[in-house]
Amino acid sequence: DAGVIQSPRHEVTEMGQEVTLRCKPISGHNSLFWYRQTMMRGLELLIYFNNNVPIDDSGMPEDRFSAKMPNASFSTLKIQPSEPRDSAVYFCASKEDGTYEQYFGPGTRLTVT
Amino acid sequence: GESVGLHLPTLSVQEGDNSIINCAYSNSASDYFIWYKQESGKGPQFIIDIRSNMDKRQGQRVTVLLNKTVKHLSLQIAATQPGDSAVYFCAEHGSSNTGKLIFGQGTTLQVKP
Numbered sequence: 093d094a095g096v097i098q099s100p101r102h103e104v105t106e107m108g109q110e111v112t113l114r115c116k117p118i119s120g121h122n123s124l125f126w127y128r129q130t131m132m133r134g135l136e137l138l139i140y141f142n143n144n145v146p147i148d149d150s151g152m153p154e155d156r157f158s159a160k161m162p163n164a165s166f167s168t169l170k171i172q173p174s175e176p177r178d179s180a181v182y183f184c185a186s187k188e189d190g191t192y193e194q195y196f197g198p199g200t201r202l203t204v205t
Numbered sequence: 206g207e208s209v210g211l212h213l214p215t216l217s218v219q220e221g222d223n224s225i226i227n228c229a230y231s232n233s234a235s236d237y238f239i240w241y242k243q244e245s246g247k248g249p250q251f252i253i254d255i256r257s258n259m260d261k262r263q264g265q266r267v268t269v270l271l272n273k274t275v276k277h278l279s280l281q282i283a284a285t286q287p288g289d290s291a292v293y294f295c296a297e298h299g300s301s302n303t304g305k306l307i308f309g310q311g312t313t314l315q316v317k318p
Contacts, residue, residue, distance in 0.1 A: 123304050134311065135294065135308045137305060137306075140305065142304065148303065183249075192298050192306070193254065194306060195251070196250070197248055199247070
């Protein structure tokens with residue numbers, strides 16, 4: 093099993109640019125979670141999907157952030173326009189229905205200059 | 206107001222000694238708890254879990270203890286090794302069955318050779 097796959101692993105962009113982060117969950121997992129990790133706030137849940145449907149997006153910081161899950165094997169987190177305070181490591185995690193354990197990807201380190 | 210940054214508690218132990226990492230959780234109705242280990246540059250990895258109807262669970266070199274009376278969770282690592290150096294997070298699942306995990310701020314474990 094390849095585990096949760098995220099791309100890119102590192103992204104450096106200038107303020108105002110659009111950034112798209114990608115995630116492929118583990119095959120057969122029904123739930124997908126996007127987290128942001130910073131020194132200031134630790135690990136924060138941004139949004140999660142169940143069966144491709146957004147269930148809770150209360151953690152999305154503002155309208156500049158959007159997430160989609162067009163099918164069971166792919167999700168994107170988009171930031172438009174990006175700002176320096178968006179610099180963080182973004183993790184995607186997935187899990188099976190009926191279980192609690194979330195499996196995390198390696199993360200995308202985003203730097204906005 | 207905003208803090209300058211999270212000051213993660215740090216536990217420094219000698220190689221071969223036992224380590225105990227503590228966590229206070231917030232929701233007395235939480236029904237499930239997980240310990241995750243995060244090494245530098247990687248995503249959190251599952252270590253061990255425990256349900257709220259248990260007080261103790263043992264794995265390989267790790268033991269989790271749950272004290273529901275004081276809402277306290279601990280992770281014990283026996284014969285700590287340099288490879289155990291990482292940030293350790295506890296996470297709780299509330300009883301609402303949403304699938305969401307609430308993560309603690311983490312503890313840094315440093316193992317001295």
